[in-house]
Amino acid sequence: MPGSSRPALLWDLVLGVLGTAAFLLDLGADLWAAVQYALGGRYLWAGLVLALLGLASVAMQLFSWLWLRGDPADLHGSQPPRRCLALLHLLQLGYLYRCMQGLQQGLLVWRQEEPSEFDLAYTDFLSLDISMLRLFETFLETTPQLTLVLAIILQSGQAECYQWVGICTSFLGISWALLDYHRALRTCLPSKPLLGWGSSVIYFLWNLLLLWPRVLAVALFSALFPSYVALHFLGLWLVLLFWVWLQGTDFMPDASSEWLYRLTVATILYFSWFNVAEGHTRGRASIHLAFLLSDSILLVATWVTHSSWLPSGIPLQLWLSVGGGCFLLGLALRLVYYRWLHPSCRRWEPEPDQVDGARSLLSPEGYQLPQNRRMTQLAQNFFPKAKDGAASPVKGEVNGVL
Numbered sequence: 001m002p003g004s005s006r007p008a009l010l011w012d013l014v015l016g017v018l019g020t021a022a023f024l025l026d027l028g029a030d031l032w033a034a035v036q037y038a039l040g041g042r043y044l045w046a047g048l049v050l051a052l053l054g055l056a057s058v059a060m061q062l063f064s065w066l067w068l069r070g071d072p073a074d075l076h077g078s079q080p081p082r083r084c085l086a087l088l089h090l091l092q093l094g095y096l097y098r099c100m101q102g103l104q105q106g107l108l109v110w111r112q113e114e115p116s117e118f119d120l121a122y123t124d125f126l127s128l129d130i131s132m133l134r135l136f137e138t139f140l141e142t143t144p145q146l147t148l149v150l151a152i153i154l155q156s157g158q159a160e161c162y163q164w165v166g167i168c169t170s171f172l173g174i175s176w177a178l179l180d181y182h183r184a185l186r187t188c189l190p191s192k193p194l195l196g197w198g199s200s201v202i203y204f205l206w207n208l209l210l211l212w213p214r215v216l217a218v219a220l221f222s223a224l225f226p227s228y229v230a231l232h233f234l235g236l237w238l239v240l241l242f243w244v245w246l247q248g249t250d251f252m253p254d255a256s257s258e259w260l261y262r263l264t265v266a267t268i269l270y271f272s273w274f275n276v277a278e279g280h281t282r283g284r285a286s287i288h289l290a291f292l293l294s295d296s297i298l299l300v301a302t303w304v305t306h307s308s309w310l311p312s313g314i315p316l317q318l319w320l321s322v323g324g325g326c327f328l329l330g331l332a333l334r335l336v337y338y339r340w341l342h343p344s345c346r347r348w349e350p351e352p353d354q355v356d357g358a359r360s361l362l363s364p365e366g367y368q369l370p371q372n373r374r375m376t377q378l379a380q381n382f383f384p385k386a387k388d389g390a391a392s393p394v395k396g397e398v399n400g401v402l
Contacts, residue, residue: 006110013106016127019134019180020099026173027053029166030145036162048148056141057092060133062260064094067129067374070253075125095133102126121371124187128375131177131184138177139268143215146170150219151226154319175208178272184375199341202333207272209330213323214271217296220319224303233270236295241266247277251374293327 030053037046068076068085079085079101088097105123109115149166153159182203222229244262252258268274273288275281303316 009106009110012123012127013103013110015180016099016103016106016130019130019176020096020103022169022173022176023095023099023134023137026142026166026169029162029169030141032162033149033166036160045148045152049145052141052144052148056137057095059140059260059264060137061089061092061094062257063136063264064098064129064133065089066253066257066260075122095130095137098126098130098133102130125372128184128187128372131180132375134177135181135268136264138174139271140264142170142173142177143211143271146174147215147219147222150215151222151229154219154223155226171208171212174211175204178207178211179204199337202337202341206330206333206337209326209333211272212330213327214292214296216319216323217299220303220316221299224306232299237266237270240269244269244276249276251276 030049034046034049088094105126109119109123149163153163241262244265249262251261265274265276273285
């Protein structure tokens with residue numbers, strides 16, 4: 001094993017530990033907030049926090065279980081019996097089990113002097129699933145929780161310590177999940193180099209800055225019109241769900257579970273862009289950005305025509321200025337990223353004989369290695385120009401090994 005690979009494996013292991021710690025920290029912050037709301041007699045707020053936690057956890061366990069059930073039986077080696085795995089997921093511990101499994105595999109590979117190609121590919125397989133589950137949890141629980149706590153603060157006019165902790169952990173968790181997911185996609189395609197430090201920082205910042213105005217828009221609307229925010233979400237969510245259905249997604253093992261994926265993607269699209277199908281990614285991303293921007297402008301018009309002050313007495317103009325400034329800065333950084341820092345730019349491309357992405361599907365001995373078909377398919381949708389350079393998943397094959 002080349003010496004330069006060991007620091008990379010150690011760094012991946014450290015990132016895995018930090019990601020798991022961030023998840024537990026965010027979970028602890030949410031439970032802390034729910035307890036404080038209940039102790040203060042604000043049972044509706046406590047109930048909403050716990051409801052979001054519960055729904056997101058159930059969805060994560062379903063995804064994890066369906067993927068495990070769809071993977072080849074001999075792929076995961078010496079894992080617990082299927083009944084034990086089912087019980088872990090029923091107890092809402094499936095995601096943490098996957099995190100521990102990924103860390104154990106990463107540690108095993110790092111400690112080996114020359115790890116096998118199968119062990120390296122299997123490590124990638126596990127980390128890709130964990131990255132996808134983390135992204136789902138982020139937009140099913142963390143982002144709605146952030147919107148809720150901001151609405152509570154804007155309506156009450158004061159912020160407690162546990163609320164500031166929740167805001168900080170939510171923003172970091174959201175940006176981390178988006179960056180980790182984007183980096184994970186690149187490990188699926190050998191024609192795409194990994195993100196460098198400079199492009200990673202810019203990617204982190206523009207995602208954070210573009211997401212903040214959207215969350216702020218919904219939070220302000222919730223603070224001013226708490227009775228109508230559910231109708232607003234449901235109306236937009238149905239439109240986005242219809243759009244996802246029209247694109248004919250094929251991510252899950254079967255047609256019935258595919259609807260779970262579509263429901264989740266529609267929720268993600270309510271807050272941020274997420275590509276699910278082949279085609280002109282830039283065009284669809286622009287349409288989605290214009291759609292969310294138009295919706296946010298309509299929300300702003302609603303605020304201005306009904307009130308210029310929040311219930312707490314805070315002027316809306318202050319928050320609108322902050323949100324608008326973040327949006328413009330985030331849009332500028334996004335243009336900078338795709339114009340000069342994107343790894344597909346000429347000066348970031350590897351030499352023809354370099355492969356910085358996924359492990360080769362065939363080892364020197366000739367046997368097939370694990371490939372995460374579901375994530376590879378998403379990567380090819382996100383990077384259509386790299387499709388010819390990557391190994392395409394075979395239609396109709398089970399997830400896991402081709």
